[in-house]
Amino acid sequence: MFSKSSLCRGACVEVDSESEAVVTEGFKLGCISCKRRGEVPAVASVEWFFMGSDESDYAPLYAYEDKQGSVIDPRFYERLDWDGSKGTRDVQDGSLYILNVTYNDTGTYRCVFQRTLIYSNYEVQVNASKTVQLKVVPKLTRGMASILSEVMMYVTIIGLQFWLLVEMIYCYRKIAAAGEEALRESAAEYLAIASESKDNCTEEQEAE
Numbered sequence: 001m002f003s004k005s006s007l008c009r010g011a012c013v014e015v016d017s018e019s020e021a022v023v024t025e026g027f028k029l030g031c032i033s034c035k036r037r038g039e040v041p042a043v044a045s046v047e048w049f050f051m052g053s054d055e056s057d058y059a060p061l062y063a064y065e066d067k068q069g070s071v072i073d074p075r076f077y078e079r080l081d082w083d084g085s086k087g088t089r090d091v092q093d094g095s096l097y098i099l100n101v102t103y104n105d106t107g108t109y110r111c112v113f114q115r116t117l118i119y120s121n122y123e124v125q126v127n128a129s130k131t132v133q134l135k136v137v138p139k140l141t142r143g144m145a146s147i148l149s150e151v152m153m154y155v156t157i158i159g160l161q162f163w164l165l166v167e168m169i170y171c172y173r174k175i176a177a178a179g180e181e182a183l184r185e186s187a188a189e190y191l192a193i194a195s196e197s198k199d200n201c202t203e204e205q206e207a208e
Contacts, residue, residue, distance in 0.1 A: 012032065012034035012035070012038070012092050012093075013032070013034070014032045014033065014034055015030060015032060016030065017029055017030030017031065017095075017130075017132045018030065019132065019133055019134060019135060020134075020135050020136075020137055020140060021098070021101045021105065021134055021135070021136050021137070022101065022136075022137060022138070022139055022140050023101055023102065023103060023136050023137070023138060024100060024101065024102075025100075025101055026097060026098065026099050026100070026101065027097070027098045027101050027105075027134075028083055028095055028096070028097050028098075029048075029083075029095060029096040029097070029098065029109055029111075029132055029134070030095045030132070031046070031048075031084070031093075031094040031095050031096075031111035031113075031130050031132070032092060032093050032094070032095070033092060033094065033113040033115070033128040033130070034092055035090075035092060035115070035117070037117065040117050040118070040119065041090065041117075041118045042090050042115050042116060042117045042118060043089045043090065043115070043116045043118065044089070044090060044091040044092070044094075044113055044114065044115040044116070045063070045064060045065035045066075045091070045113075045114050046062075046063070046064040046065075046084065046091055046094035046111065046112070046113055046114075047060070047062070047063050047064075047111075047112045047114070048060075048061040048062040048063075048094075048096060048109060048110065048111050048112075049061055049109070049110040049112070050073060050076075050107060050108070050109055050110075051107050051108045051109075051110075052104065052106070052107040053106045053107045055107070058108075058110055059073055060072040060073065061073045061076065061080075061109070062076075062080060062082075062096060064082055064084070064091065064094065066089060067086075067087070067088070067089060069081075069082040075104065076098070078099075079098060079099045079100055080096055080097070080098055080099070081096065081097045081099070082096065082097075083095045083096055083097040084096070091113070091115075094111055094113060101136055102136070103136050105134065105136055106134060106135055106136045107134060108131060108132070108133055108134070109131070109132040109134060110129060110130070110131050110132075111129060111130045111131075111132070112127065112128075112129045113126075113127065113128040113129070114127055115127070115128070
């Protein structure tokens with residue numbers, strides 16, 4: 001079976017799954033359910049269900065428990081692999097990876113977490129579920145959010161360049177003005193010294 005590396009262990013962040021898959025390519029069905037009390041040990045199992053675009057009921061798709069997963073839906077045999085938390089029973093990432101996506105994979109996927117929080121004197125059962133509406137397309141299309149993000153990036157870059165240009169002009173003018181003032185002060189000082197020297201010479205000549 002194909003496997004991909006899971007998310008690195010660390011802070012848990014619940015990120016929504018992508019919703020467009022390209023036919024014949026691979027696709028990650030994202031499903032993350034973070035514990036609200038990270039310091040509390042827990043055990044979790046994950047079940048996936050699938051309802052095709054022309055179906056009205058969910059069918060069991062995949063089950064993961066005690067570090068072991070199994071594909072239930074025969075339509076996904078040899079095409080589905082666990083891509084979530086590995087090496088732990090405290091599962092927080094329950095993602096799957098679909099190989100060789102087909103148009104028949106279009107539909108609704110439901111991920112259900114069944115988590116047991118283990119306290120010193122008791123246990124608490126917590127369930128969570130997420131839904132992914134998957135659309136299979138010939139090639140990936142750019143969403144409006146992606147387009148707006150790129151436009152804002154270019155606007156920001158242009159704005160920063162304009163601001164830098166204004167700052168350079170301002171600094172140049174300030175330095176130029178300071179230089180002219182220094183030259184004027186130097187010229188005035190030179191003329192004063194020259195005038196004083198001339199007066200001294202005149203006084204010496206009259207004295208002789």
